Amino acid sequence: MKKSSKRWTALLLVLMMLLSVLTGCGGGGGSTDGDVTEEWDGTITIVQSSDIINWDPCASTDVNTKNCLKNMVNRCFETDDYYNPIPNLVKNWTNPDELTWEFELHQGVMFMDGTELTSEDVKATYERAREKSSSGKTLFGPVQNIEIIDDYNFRITTAYPYASMTTAMSNTASSVISKEWLAKVDAGECTWDDVMRNGITGRYYLGERVIGDSVELIKNENYFNNDVDGAKNEKLIFRVIPEATTRTIMLQTGEADVNVNFDTATMADVENDERVTILQHESSDIYYLALNCEVGPFTNPALRKAVNYAINREDCLQVGTEGLGKVHYNVWGPRVIGSSENPEGYSYDPEKAKSILEEAGLKDVAVKACVYNDEGERVVQVVQSYLQAVGINMTYQRIDNTILTEVVGNNEYDLVVDHTASYKDPELFFGRYFSKDGIGAKNYAHYNNEEVNKVIAEASSTLDEATRLAGYTKANEMINADAPWVPLYNNIIWAACRTGVTGVNLSDETTYYYHTICYE
């Protein structure tokens, strides 16, 4: 190579290195790019990982769709950050007897098309939810009749005392939509976008929507309760940004104000960046191992108990979430009615696990596990090593999440790594996770104990809080004693926002109200 050529090549390499350095140094800390508060035009841009799937509250199952819906469509009850129902469209309610609920609606609640909300709209909404929504079928299962007393009063009668009625009425599937617009959309005479601009009463209505890119929600100036809890911002723009790094970068550059799907893998990029504030909320969900109680080695309760003692949950938490969470020992989440910290007293005690196995005469036990995501795969490797230490050989297979329900329902695995959503009332999740109704669906442990079913049924069939609490507590203890699961940890719900943004309230429900968000 000639001398001049070498010089050129060297120059090029230096330039490339310089470029890498410039790029690599980006984003670290704290450059200021103007005072947002002074320039704020009332718009809040929220980045989320996926697009809106379907505006129909009865067909919406994904979190990001529910997030938007909840801000546009009112329900008779809203929920606070810990899943407690608080009245919204409903002004007062009474229970003349244990089977009857009478509700009074606020007067002057106007739909976007200028018509007033009446009991007819609530009835039409609930009946449609019962007919069309899988969660609606569960939530309104005990409802026998919805009767209109007058324009602002309606009565619901139930087959048995149904204490979760107000919780059911706070669910997304119970979002109240104008009867007229529901009829139109079901007849194919208008689109759901039209409904979200005309047939709703919420704090926002649908503005411009670019499929796959963004959704704009505009403040409803005629919201019935604007003076008390109306929107503090003028407009919400939801932008669909699938890549976690890009979502974080958009916060740093000021292109977004809130990232509701903050990925902790990008934590290191922003934890020292004064432009970004990280928010967290201790979730009530559970990461757990479901042990097949119907077929295979885990039909032996001693083995299930031994496994509960054999695993160090701290290590599972560390590899699963890098330690960002809290170890958990109860099959019910921390804020579920009737749950206590560690009712059965499980802890990491390999010696106790070994002695239980020995007493039960269990030797050379082999179990087959399945996982369906990265976090599960990391966790199951730790579980594998702890089980190996007490003499249980575990193999695992990673499967596609779309076949999970099917293969687990067919008893193809002894152990499944899964996580629950957050719940408050056992009545609303017990059937799904711990009864025969859930086998073939979410009851991955194939657990069914008639005694527990009876206790739950008794607790659910009264409106008396003390009786319910006692019943649920007893059921919780019984399930923990049966050990169909190995609860591992609760996750933390994460979000991030621009520094200066206030009013981002994370909740157990993992869908949020955005009307309180504004700049200081």
Next chain:
Amino acid sequence: MVKYSLKRLVYMIPVTIAVVFIVYLIMYLTPGDPVALMLGAEATPELIQETREALGITKPFLTQFTNYVVNLFQGDFGVSWYTGREVAERLFASIPYTLILTFSGMFVALICSIPMGVMAAVKQNTPVDYIVSVLAICGVSAPSFWVGIMLILLLAVEFQLLPSAGIDGWTSYIMPTLTMGFNMLASVTRTQRSSMLEVLRADYIRTAKAKGVSNFNATYKHALRNAIIPAITVAGINFGTLMAGSVAIETVFAIPGVGRLMIDSIKLHDTPTVVGCMVFVALMVSIINLVVDLLYAFIDPRIKAQYIREGGSK
């Protein structure tokens, strides 16, 4: 020429059917239950089964496939198993983004790579040649998503010149276009360089120069016209790769194009949407291949004469 083009267009019909068959079969054989995903955790086994039947998923493969093809040729792409909405609605909303991205990426790549390839050939074994070669190696080896994120860090975060993601005016397309073009630039440049080197050594170029034609005219008027055909072929072949590569770029830059739609739908086992996206990609690749073949005729009169002969004889 017209006959030839029509013949090629007719060939697209069996190609499309074959693509639909293969993709449908793969989706059919892939284990997974879109209904369980669609209905979420609250669904009962009975409801899951009812929904499967309503969507026609329980029908035999050939029945499903035949129904799909019949509907497709009536312009009906079906209904998404996941969203319950018309596939065409979502697909046609995504197509413009992918087309803008792919064509702009291709344009940038061609505008840069052909002169670079020519320069590298003309200045063989000089610093210009080395720089072009290094760039070409970088382009081939650097994955698109990495290049994309580096550009975001540099141009959006560090210098704050461009928006980092999403669709917010024409400036949103600059970084994705550069990212897309960078990868294609490399292969076209290398092809252009090698074919140019070959042509520059040909007898007729030497003769032209001996007859007093200037270096510039010999290179750009006589040599380039012959040397550009392999580069166009590579560009045409790369078009398919570019569309496939748009998946990563659309994800990094949050562009709601066909690539992202396809990946999201694959994850959800939403067969009608996946097949719809693949039909679009197959048609685009077929059309681009036709355009490339027709371009040969414009560049090389011998090929044009051959097309006319073939068209006339059949």
